Amino acid sequence: LDARGVRGVRFNFVAHLGGAPDLDVFDRVLERIERLGWHVVLHLDAQDILQYAQRIERIKVPFVIDHMGRVRAEGGLGQQPFRQLLDLMRNPLAWVKVCGSERVSAGRRPFDDAIPFAQALIEAAPDRVLWGTDWPHPNISKDMPNDGELVDLLLRFCPDQALREKLLV
Template sequence: MKSCLPPDPHPIHPNQRLPVGACDAHCHVFGPAAQFPYAPDRSYTPPDAPFERLVALHDFLGASRGVIVQASCHGTDNTAMLDAIARGKGRYRGVAIVDGDITDEQLADLNTRGVRGVRFNFVAHLGGAPDLDVFDRVLERIQQLGWHVVLHLDAQDILQYAERIARIKVPFVIDHMGRVCAEAGLDQEPFHRLLELMRNPLAWVKVCGAERVSAGRRPFDDAVPFARTLIEAAPDRVLWGTDWPHPNISKDMPNDGELVDLLFRFCPDAVLREKLLVTNPARLYGF
């Protein structure tokens, strides 16, 4: 089973301050495994990245809020994420991974405890597409809660699942700029499809995961044109996140302070930055 590198333990001080109310809309907690075991069928084993370290990072970077996204290494056991939300006392919201057997009562309980969406993974190296019947059933049931669905997919999957995505009736969020490949340029077909998708008023996108988009090494500036284009295309439906602690990085581990500096290159306009970091996540996650 593959192991992951730990995050950079020494983030730099960002050159500019995040605005008051800024939200890291994509981060994780992992373990500690002794308290919150990893899923037996996981595709990777991360180093522990507990709640205390996430809070310390957010305090250091100046992020007031965060959205803790359940990752595949914990499977459908959302306990670590729910524990972190509870300990955050209103600072955090969550996105869960659930299966088709979850009851309405369990969904209502997750809602009460701060969950605002579900995540489905389509990425091949993390197990590939979910059971699409389960996908359809879960989306139908979360609609009454006002939740959204997060779609973790590779760029080519936007083409493969275009018809199914078009049928979604709840807000849906595309992770990591659709994991497009920066070296293929802005004119690549998957990115054109992603931009077309953003015309759908239910579509949101996270301009994060620059290290997954980039063809190079830190500070991942080749991701900037993609993020800027997406922000301009849908300024009211974009989100940003660190993706801390950066699981499954095979190239160059990001420095989270540098990612904040990169964010300011993504979005040099202060008005758009306020939407990206404060207004949009507050609206979607109910802060």
């Protein structure tokens, strides 16, 4: 895989998508990818940020928390999972995707309630933030997001053009 250009792996912890992986396998894969210089993407539910915080802190390769950690907007910026995510962002190996606003939001378009979370994460680690639309939005069975609206939302939570280019490039 490395010879063919693969540079990362993704692990899903999300309960409705099958839950946490075998943690022994997780640890072994991370050991292997460390030697290759790869990164790992972690798809977590908000409560997983708390449950696996010590394991995440031990990761020795760059890691990306997907979809703003799937925190729930209705819990506010002070909720424990989001505070833990912000703490994780002090780790120079930690990256976060500020996409998935429709997953963070209480569900009201245009998902404005996700904006403060994205802004706080961008402020916490502006050089280690990524954005994407998550198109084609797998696992969403109702109220499919409009990607144009999601791009507009990016412009609202990151109005600075130079910083926005970092998120996109």
